[in-house]
Amino acid sequence: xxNKTGMVAPAAALILLALSPSAxxxxxxxxxxxxxxxxxxSADPRPPGEIPGVTPPAPAAPPAAAPSAPPLPPPGxxxxxxxxxxxxxxxxxxQQQQAAPxxxxxxxxxxxxxxxxxRDGGPIGGGLQWRVYPDKxxxxxxxxxxxxxxxxxxxxxxxxxxxxxHVAIGLASAAKRVQVQTNTVREVFELSxxxxxxxxxxGESKIASGVTxxxxxxxxxxxxxxxxxxxxxxxxxxxxxxxxxYYIVSNYGDGNAVLRADVRVQAGKLTEASVQHRAAxxxxxxxxxxxxxxxxxxxxxxxxxxxxxxxESIGAFPRVVLAEGDYVAIARAEGKVYNxxxxxxxxxxxxxxxxxx
Numbered sequence: 592x593x594n595k596t597g598m599v600a601p602a603a604a605l606i607l608l609a610l611s612p613s614a615x616x617x618x619x620x621x622x623x624x625x626x627x628x629x630x631x632x633s634a635d636p637r638p639p640g641e642i643p644g645v646t647p648p649a650p651a652a653p654p655a656a657a658p659s660a661p662p663l664p665p666p667g668x669x670x671x672x673x674x675x676x677x678x679x680x681x682x683x684x685x686q687q688q689q690a691a692p693x694x695x696x697x698x699x700x701x702x703x704x705x706x707x708x709x710r711d712g713g714p715i716g717g718g719l720q721w722r723v724y725p726d727k728x729x730x731x732x733x734x735x736x737x738x739x740x741x742x743x744x745x746x747x748x749x750x751x752x753x754x755x756x757h758v759a760i761g762l763a764s765a766a767k768r769v770q771v772q773t774n775t776v777r778e779v780f781e782l783s784x785x786x787x788x789x790x791x792x793x794g795e796s797k798i799a800s801g802v803t804x805x806x807x808x809x810x811x812x813x814x815x816x817x818x819x820x821x822x823x824x825x826x827x828x829x830x831x832x833x834x835x836x837y838y839i840v841s842n843y844g845d846g847n848a849v850l851r852a853d854v855r856v857q858a859g860k861l862t863e864a865s866v867q868h869r870a871a872x873x874x875x876x877x878x879x880x881x882x883x884x885x886x887x888x889x890x891x892x893x894x895x896x897x898x899x900x901x902x903e904s905i906g907a908f909p910r911v912v913l914a915e916g917d918y919v920a921i922a923r924a925e926g927k928v929y930n931x932x933x934x935x936x937x938x939x940x941x942x943x944x945x946x947x948x
Contacts, residue, residue, distance in 0.1 A: 785859060845912070872913075877947055
């Protein structure tokens with residue numbers, strides 16, 4: 592996978608980037624770090640039988656019997672059985688399991704796989720989805736999946752032949768054609784991927800709800816209309832992406848509080864972005880007298896001073912999030928029309944009450 596490089600266009604203070612870990616991102620840094628949580632395939636993997644430490648207990652038994660053996664050689668023979676009983680449990684089984692390696696029968700072969708963050712990056716320790724397919728379609732023309740695994744560096748036992756190994760993590764993926772003989776083939780996939788988390792803010796406060804993000808490839812200044820690669824992303828959601836440039840469209844509420852900002856994702860790193868909205872929530876209310884009950888079935892329109900319609904709705908208490916600025920609210924009820932001008936200041940939620948008279 593080729594890395595994409597280039598300059599990021601300025602976002603006019605709409606976005607703040609932090610490549611160092613924050614308190615909220617600590618749980619995610621285990622994935623985007625150079626730690627050896629996953630290892631590349633070793634040249635000489637040990638059989639499973641060598642793993643349990645049975646050998647240490649075996650030498651411990653003979654020393655215990657040794658003091659009583661030297662004084663009385665003849666009686667020492669009866670004391671030999673206890674150590675002898677421990678010996679078969681220690682050296683022979685490991686030797687037998689080592690001699691019969693394999694998890695992989697002689698007529699089969701294997702593929703051992705791992706992934707790392709690009710050519711010089713550390714191992715990827717999680718979040719991987721491995722799939723193995725034959726390199727040729729079956730009689731129906733389909734490539735049917737043969738194996739699947741979600742481990743960091745799994746082993747696949749397969750008959751000799753050609754295969755396609757596919758790995759995916761987040762929105763990134765890679766594939767290799769592998770030829771299997773009666774041995775183990777080791778493949779390391781280079782995935783130049785990084786993490787991205789986005790939050791919406793008004794001033795210093797995080798937006799608790801009502802904000803979503805769309806993600807596009809490239810820069811907002813490229814001028815190319817394209818389909819979003821991810822839509823309706825929740826605040827704080829982790830995206831795993833190929834290294835490169837992207838731009839975020841932040842939608843706060845369903846009014847006109849929409850911002851765009853460029854961001855760059857780096858391989859093996861978690862990028863945290865904060866989109867700063869200058870907006871506030873406004874609740875509209877038409878009453879028969881000041882402080883009275885809101886009139887139901889009221890038709891509302893919110894316009895800019897130039898007459899552009901921002902939001903239309905029907906109800907007693909419509910709520911709309913608006914970007915900072917001047918607006919006109921128009922209410923229609925029982926054949927009459929009422930209007931009021933109002934001003935929105937960032938971070939100052941308010942209720943706009945109109946009296947029907």
